[in-house]
Amino acid sequence: DPQLLEEVTQLRAELDEANYRYYVLDEPTLTDADYDRRLQRLKQLEAENPSLISPDSPTQRVGAAPADGFPSVAHAIPMLSLDNAFNAEDIIAFAQRVAERLECEADEVEFTCEPKLDGAAVSLVYEQGVLVSGATRGDGRTGEGITSNLRTLRSVPLKLMGKQIPELLEVRGEVIMRHKGFEALNERAREEGSKVFANPRNAAAGSLRQLNPQITATRPLEFHAYQAARLEPDMGDATHSELMARLITLGFRSSAELKVLTGPQAVVEYCEQLGAKRDQLGYDIDGVVIKVNALRYQRELGFVARAPRWATAFKYPAQEEVTT
Numbered sequence: 001d002p003q004l005l006e007e008v009t010q011l012r013a014e015l016d017e018a019n020y021r022y023y024v025l026d027e028p029t030l031t032d033a034d035y036d037r038r039l040q041r042l043k044q045l046e047a048e049n050p051s052l053i054s055p056d057s058p059t060q061r062v063g064a065a066p067a068d069g070f071p072s073v074a075h076a077i078p079m080l081s082l083d084n085a086f087n088a089e090d091i092i093a094f095a096q097r098v099a100e101r102l103e104c105e106a107d108e109v110e111f112t113c114e115p116k117l118d119g120a121a122v123s124l125v126y127e128q129g130v131l132v133s134g135a136t137r138g139d140g141r142t143g144e145g146i147t148s149n150l151r152t153l154r155s156v157p158l159k160l161m162g163k164q165i166p167e168l169l170e171v172r173g174e175v176i177m178r179h180k181g182f183e184a185l186n187e188r189a190r191e192e193g194s195k196v197f198a199n200p201r202n203a204a205a206g207s208l209r210q211l212n213p214q215i216t217a218t219r220p221l222e223f224h225a226y227q228a229a230r231l232e233p234d235m236g237d238a239t240h241s242e243l244m245a246r247l248i249t250l251g252f253r254s255s256a257e258l259k260v261l262t263g264p265q266a267v268v269e270y271c272e273q274l275g276a277k278r279d280q281l282g283y284d285i286d287g288v289v290i291k292v293n294a295l296r297y298q299r300e301l302g303f304v305a306r307a308p309r310w311a312t313a314f315k316y317p318a319q320e321e322v323t324t
């Protein structure tokens with residue numbers, strides 16, 4: 001009946017909005033209790049009227065385990081690793097190489113800098129605005145299909161937000177576990193005598209590779225977008241920073257620390273400043289990802305065998321591993 005449909009639609013909108021405000025804007029509106037009350041009410045209404053259930057309903061995040069393991073998924077565009085830079089000279093050399101190929105001065109090139117999150121890289125594919133596939137990076141060309149696990153992350157939208165829905169969108173990003181969630185998980189694991197993880201990266205990767213999504217659903221995982229590998233229709237002569245801003249309007253979290261900087265000196269300063277506050281972030285990073293901002297230049301620069309010419313990763317010295 002129309003009244004029932006009205007309540008179901010209203011509840012879904014409130015739950016999706018609450019997810020967005022909590023995970024993307026960091027401005028929660030609903031308490032966890034309010035969220036759960038609404039989710040239980042929606043589950044009850046859907047149980048009474050199964051014809052109303054749709055795959056993108058917030059109640060459909062935790063599904064069944066895939067029968068026989070994860071299927072292997074070929075990435076339409078390889079998820080390549082990044083070349084490394086270890087000091088200011090390396091950063092300047094990277095900027096020089098880019099400037100040479102673009103036939104301009106290094107001090108004119110616009111870069112973006114963002115923290116290099118130390119988690120598990122994944123790829124999410126949305127067709128007509130609906131999440132259809134999620135996979136691990138694997139060897140860069142082929143990953144594991146872990147859609148049912150990624151659906152359990154409330155920071156992964158089941159459907160894209162807003163009116164400008166692209167026909168096709170492939171988002172790449174990092175699934176991380178914050179230190180607080182990591183320590184609580186290991187505390188519980190020690191009490192239960194189950195597997196204790198050596199570090200948040202292993203905990204995130206291990207949680208995503210659980211065969212049972214109900215276990216993944218209990219893990220404190222967050223998805224942070226850092227690239228749109230495919231976007232149709234595309235954004236023409238846009239920049240990486242504009243693309244990241246667009247992903248936020250579509251429902252994704254992307255780095256709050258992203259900065260647009262001109263010339264290598266400003267990039268060196270960013271790396272030094274972020275390095276100074278590395279221990280206060282509350283999650284692990286292992287460097288800074290420095291990218292040429294203009295997507296047109298990224299396309300022109302392309303990739304060498306295994307890594308893009310248009311990006312490099314500035315790495316901090318490894319932190320002494322947290323032995324738990």
Ligand SMILES: NC(=O)n1nc(-c2ccco2)nc1N
Nearest residue numbers: 114115116117174226227289
């Ligand atoms: N790990 C991480 O945080 N990454 N990785 C990239 C990346 C890899 C290839 C293109 O972009 N960007 C960020 N922030």
